[in-house]
Amino acid sequence: xxxxxxxxxxxxxxxxxxxxxxxxxxxxxxxxxxxxxxxxxxxxxxxxxxxxxxxxxxxxxxxxxxxxxxxxxxxxxxxxxxxxxxxxxxxxxxxxxxxxxxxxxxxxxxxxxxxxxxxxxxxxxxxxxxxxxxxxxxxxxxxxxxxxxxxxxxxxxxxxxxxxxxxxxxxxxxxxxxxxxxxxxxxxxxxxxxxxxxxxxxxxxxxxxxxxxxxxxxxxxxxxxxxxxxxxxxxxxxxxxxxxxxxxxxxxxxxxxxxxxxxxxxxxxxxxxxxxxxxxxxxxxxxxxxxxxxxxxxxxxxxxxxxxxxxxxxxxxxxxxxxxxxxxxxxxxxxxxxxxxxxxxxxxxxxxxxxxxxxxxxxxxxxxxxxxxxxxxxxxxxxxxxxxxxxxxxxxxxxxxxxxxxxxxxxxxxxxxxxxxxxxxxxxxxxxxxxxxxxxxxxxxxxxxxxxxxxxxxxxxxxxxxxxxxxxxxxxxxxxxxxxxxxxxxxxxxxxxxxxxxxxxxxxxxxxxxxxxxxxxxxxxxxxxxxxxxxxxxxxxxxxxxxxxxxxxxxxxxxxxxxxxxx
Amino acid sequence: xxxxxxxxxxxxxxxxxxxxxxxxxxxxxxxxxxxxxxxxxxxxxxxxxxxxxxxxxxxxxxxxxxxxxxxxxxxxxxxxxxxxxxxxxxxxxxxxxxxxxxxxxxxxxxxxxxxxxxxxxxxxxxxxxxxxxxxxxxxxxxxxxxxxxxxxxxxxxxxxxxxxxxxxxxxxxxxxxxxxxxxxxxxxxxxxxxxxxxxxxxxxxxxxxxx
Numbered sequence: 001x002x003x004x005x006x007x008x009x010x011x012x013x014x015x016x017x018x019x020x021x022x023x024x025x026x027x028x029x030x031x032x033x034x035x036x037x038x039x040x041x042x043x044x045x046x047x048x049x050x051x052x053x054x055x056x057x058x059x060x061x062x063x064x065x066x067x068x069x070x071x072x073x074x075x076x077x078x079x080x081x082x083x084x085x086x087x088x089x090x091x092x093x094x095x096x097x098x099x100x101x102x103x104x105x106x107x108x109x110x111x112x113x114x115x116x117x118x119x120x121x122x123x124x125x126x127x128x129x130x131x132x133x134x135x136x137x138x139x140x141x142x143x144x145x146x147x148x149x150x151x152x153x154x155x156x157x158x159x160x161x162x163x164x165x166x167x168x169x170x171x172x173x174x175x176x177x178x179x180x181x182x183x184x185x186x187x188x189x190x191x192x193x194x195x196x197x198x199x200x201x202x203x204x205x206x207x208x209x210x211x212x213x214x215x216x217x218x219x220x221x222x223x224x225x226x227x228x229x230x231x232x233x234x235x236x237x238x239x240x241x242x243x244x245x246x247x248x249x250x251x252x253x254x255x256x257x258x259x260x261x262x263x264x265x266x267x268x269x270x271x272x273x274x275x276x277x278x279x280x281x282x283x284x285x286x287x288x289x290x291x292x293x294x295x296x297x298x299x300x301x302x303x304x305x306x307x308x309x310x311x312x313x314x315x316x317x318x319x320x321x322x323x324x325x326x327x328x329x330x331x332x333x334x335x336x337x338x339x340x341x342x343x344x345x346x347x348x349x350x351x352x353x354x355x356x357x358x359x360x361x362x363x364x365x366x367x368x369x370x371x372x373x374x375x376x377x378x379x380x381x382x383x384x385x386x387x388x389x390x391x392x393x394x395x396x397x398x399x400x401x402x403x404x405x406x407x408x409x410x411x412x413x414x415x416x417x418x419x420x421x422x423x424x425x426x427x428x429x430x431x432x433x434x435x436x437x438x439x440x441x442x443x444x445x446x447x448x449x450x451x452x453x454x455x456x457x458x459x460x461x462x463x464x465x466x467x468x469x470x471x472x473x474x475x476x477x478x479x480x481x482x483x484x485x486x487x488x489x490x491x492x493x494x495x496x497x498x499x500x501x502x503x504x505x506x507x508x509x510x511x512x513x514x515x516x517x518x519x520x521x522x523x524x525x526x527x528x529x530x531x532x533x534x535x536x537x538x539x540x541x542x543x544x545x546x547x548x549x550x551x552x553x554x555x556x557x558x559x560x561x562x563x564x565x566x567x
Numbered sequence: 568x569x570x571x572x573x574x575x576x577x578x579x580x581x582x583x584x585x586x587x588x589x590x591x592x593x594x595x596x597x598x599x600x601x602x603x604x605x606x607x608x609x610x611x612x613x614x615x616x617x618x619x620x621x622x623x624x625x626x627x628x629x630x631x632x633x634x635x636x637x638x639x640x641x642x643x644x645x646x647x648x649x650x651x652x653x654x655x656x657x658x659x660x661x662x663x664x665x666x667x668x669x670x671x672x673x674x675x676x677x678x679x680x681x682x683x684x685x686x687x688x689x690x691x692x693x694x695x696x697x698x699x700x701x702x703x704x705x706x707x708x709x710x711x712x713x714x715x716x717x718x719x720x721x722x723x724x725x726x727x728x729x730x731x732x733x734x735x736x737x738x739x740x741x742x743x744x745x746x747x748x749x750x751x752x753x754x755x756x757x758x759x760x761x762x763x764x765x766x767x768x769x770x771x772x773x774x775x776x777x778x
Binding site: 465470478482483 | 614615635636642653662
């Protein structure tokens with residue numbers, strides 16, 4: 001060892017001085033308390049406004065009201081069917097994709113399946129109508145081979161749209177789970193000479209089964225509170241969910257007590273669902289890996305060959321290819337139909353229409369502000385819960401604090417919107433505040449996604465490096481600049497991009513508060529579809545789709561940095 | 568002298584009662600079964616956990632009011648000693664400047680410690696590009712740079728193969744000869760005790776004794 005460093009020092013010299021640092025108040029809880037406070041104010045005050053209103057409601061009359069009974073029953077039934085179908089279709093697709101690690105275009109298909117989160121609901125609905133509608137491709141084909149056409153509107157349409165959104169989600173989660181089966185299990189299976197059925201029963205099904213409860217509750221909740229799909233594809237009182245009924249009661253009938261009664265029912269069912277979902281916390285349905293783009297498969301070629309050797313023969317080939325092809329077509333065709341139909345003679349007039357441009361601007365601004373707000377709330381909460389969970393070892397307390405971010409799952413957009421409406425009505429013209437209210441609701445809507453995407457990477461990084469950072473005294477700005485930001489910028493970028501597109505494509509809050517004066521692209525699209533100006537609607541849908549893809553891509557590029565930054 | 572004075576500690580369902588004095592320039596190896604809580608002693612000295620009662624002091628001054636970063640302690644962890652996204656240079660620099668401001672004198676100090684551990688020219692590599700032994704040496708270079716009189720080693724050889732382990736042992740011997748810190752090494756391998764010419768401490772049932 002070179003003698004260049006003569007650091008034999010008096011031991012005592014290190015203990016003196018700077019001990020003020022030790023007494024410096026630790027501020028880890030401030031950000032969490034502020035975020036908690038903001039969320040509580042934004043949700044509790046509208047809730048109180050609703051409770052005050054609900055006091056004057058005759059509940060026995062409400063519960064015996066056949067309209068309300070029918071709406072509640074339909075909400076539950078359609079969500080149940082949607083969940084069952086999504087999961088049922090996802091299983092063979094996930095299996096086929098898992099069995100074929102070297103399938104041409106596999107990465108593309110898997111990434112296409114994660115698009116369903118980026119594509120605005122209302123845009124996808126337009127595509128679904130273009131494929132499955134009365135004059136769509138599907139029914140045209142049926143008529144061509146002299147079969148009766150299938151009507152889209154009503155339960156059928158709602159189920160198709162829900163499966164369109166949730167089957168790919170379920171497939172990806174199951175695929176991640178299947179791909180995490182250790183290679184040794186497959187080698188063992190080979191050695192024991194297990195056939196496809198034994199493999200399914202003893203290796204694959206347990207892996208899929210572990211994901212089912214969490215996925216089922218998630219999809220059920222999404223479908224139960226689904227708004228845009230039911231509003232556009234549902235028909236009349238026969239096919240209406242509570243969420244849509246709230247909207248109709250407030251915007252068309254202006255029946256405040258009916259609105260509040262429906263919102264209260266929705267609230268209580270959502271609380272029950274939330275309680276159910278806390279029972280299945282250990283699922284990975286919303287983890288970082290389930291949504292991050294799959295650039296390549298990590299499996300080695302050797303491993304891939306081993307995997308594909310289990311399902312040989314033309315029957316399996318046909319089965320796999322057919323399953324993957326059908327699922328891909330189901331997701332791809334509506335998008336294709338939308339893109340094709342948006343190139344029509346109305347393209348330029350709609351693009352130059354000041355109404356379109358204004359809506360485009362509104363959408364972009366609202367989406368970006370909501371996403372930043374959502375991310376800020378999430379990071380503020382996580383900084384505090386990270387300290388609670390990792391330094392103070394209070395795992396439970398930290399998780400409970402984090403749960404506040406999921407408040408929108410209990411208080412869905414239309415319920416929260418109703419509360420905000422009641423709260424602000426005495427003081428202001430609610431409709432002139434439309435964009436502010438939409439930003440509030442949209443940011444809370446994205447919060448559960450942002451939280452779950454960031455939770456694992458933040459805790460993992462802290463678990464790994466917390467003691468090292470304490471030992472080296474890395475804290476505050478230095479910690480953010482040198483450790484947290486480089487390690488977390490990719491998940492941060494992904495969650496910001498996702499929050500932006502979620503907000504850009506949202507129809508629920510703007511449907512409640514939008515008007516002739518204030519529109520976003522989803523609302524404009526809904527109005528153009530509703531008035532049967534289908535060419536203009538097609539172009540609007542195309543613009544919204546491009547906007548979302550551009551926002552999603554550019555935010556990930558700009559915020560997330562180069563692809564090889566950090567894995 | 569490093570003095571663990573009547574320290575009582577309860578973590579979950581486990582309890583420790585620690586009371587021992589270690590020489591200022593002594594080299595100690597703490598043995599114990601896996602799960603006996605050997606690392607607890609290191610965590611107490613480093614300041615990651617605080618005792619319920621009792622005191623931890625160095626040269627007569629209590630360490631308890633001090634945060635980990637300003638204690639006269641530097642630790643070589645069992646794993647994750649290096650931030651995977653930062654270069655070797657940056658990882659070492661973090662030992663003396665938490666905001667990574669690198670002036671020329673800092674740079675030359677880092678070059679010196681890098682050559683001390685035999686890794687000249689590795690400045691701009693990322694940890695992922697180094698072998699396990701090289702990574703441990705980078706971490707050791709940072710410990711050197713921090714010039715703290717107490718060196719805590721948490722199973723420093725457990726992830727290394729036989730030949731890199733010997734390199735690491737030699738390096739530690741030179742370090743101890745040159746700078747004579749107070750060394751406490753946690754290990755489950757009896758060979759390490761002899762290799763490091765260490766006095767053996769034993770952890771059993773929440774108590775630590777000099778063998």
